Amino acid sequence: MARNLFVPIAAALILAAQALTSPARAETALPPDSVVSGEILPGWQTDRGTYMAALHLTLAPGWKTYWRAPGDAGIPPRFDWHGSKNVAAVRLHWPRPTVFSSNGMRTIGYVDDLVLPIEVTPGEPGRPMEIRARIDLGVCHDICMPMELRLDERLPGESRAAPIRAALAAQPLDARAARVGRVACEVEPIADGLRLTARIEVPPLGGDETAVFELPDPSIWVAETEMDREGSLLVARSDIVPADGTPFALDRSLVRITLLGQDRAVDIQGCGGAR
Structure with a gap:
């Protein structure tokens, strides 16, 4: 079973440029695991001998997270795969992001949902792999919260190929x-x-x-x-x-x-x- 752990990594929230209304304050008071949830989707072995999986983030309605180059007002995601077993390399395949503009500030990312394909190279081909990921990311609505997400998943698993293939097809x-x-x-x-x-x-x-x-x-x-x-x-x-x-x-x-x-x-x- 995958382990899904969220930890706020800053006690203070970063205020966005626009003023908050009362409904917005209520919404951003949600606990972290109500704002965003994450899982690793198992996929398939490629012709190159690598294994295609994906990080799947589901965000509360209207919330967004960021692309690898998030813009001056965004929070860049960071990935740490240390602690993974039988994993020699990990390559991310980013789908096309959306450009957001608010009060003269540009950010780049994804709203509501993100399937980010992960191509894993095993250290020993043919043996199981265990992904242990620590992911630092920002999630934003009227305010932004830096978060830490930790996921564990054993690969291969029951394939959930359709959303991974769709995300690969959406690459630039x-x-x-x-x-x-x-x-x-x-x-x-x-x-x-x-x-x-x-x-x-x-x-x-x-x-x-x-x-x-x-x-x-x-x-x-x-x-x-x-x-x-x-x-x-x-x-x-x-x-x-x-x-x-x-x-x-x-x-x-x-x-x-x-x-x-x-x-x-x-x-x-x-x-x-x-x-």
């Missing part, structure tokens, strides 16, 4: 599938870091478009992108500031760019130099 398209053309990046120094400008040849994604830059080093702050579109050319720019606030060498091949639109999302790995 890769650059080839999305018909992305040239991706060119310019880098210029600013007083406290670098400014990165990406020019991306890609068909419109529908509705308001958002670009997110990610770097391998999570300690480097990446500002919210500014966007322009000129036909099939999307231009996104952002300031990148390291902890010491000085310009640094940026390897363009390690920049990950995710484009989010109303109809679809695109995952671009690396970008070349400008023309």
Whole structure:
């Protein structure tokens, strides 16, 4: 039987920008396990010899949690798999998130429900695995609560493949599938870091478009992108500031760019130099 444990990791709640009404105060007074519940969904063995499972989070109506790059006002999730047995590696397959905007602040995440596929590489193929996960995440409505979630699950188990396959199908398209053309990046120094400008040849994604830059080093702050579109050319720019606030060498091949639109999302790995 899976163990599902929630622990608040901050005594104080982080107030959101909007004022709370009396109904909102009543709703956010719910105990943590009424706001969000979690479980590990068993899946299947892949052709590569890995095992596909998923983290399933169910949130109270109207509550949300965050994508791996949550935006300046979001709480980034953190995963710790130490204590798992016969597990050599874990890879997360994030489905397309939603962009939220409130009082001029942008956050990126999921509302009400999240199925996050987990691809597990066994240490010894053919032997059972035990997932022991500690997950630090934020859940938000009118206020935000940092939480700690602990789950145990033995794999393989009775397969619940349908929601996992649906979440895998909802991942952003890769650059080839999305018909992305040239991706060119310019880098210029600013007083406290670098400014990165990406020019991306890609068909419109529908509705308001958002670009997110990610770097391998999570300690480097990446500002919210500014966007322009000129036909099939999307231009996104952002300031990148390291902890010491000085310009640094940026390897363009390690920049990950995710484009989010109303109809679809695109995952671009690396970008070349400008023309």
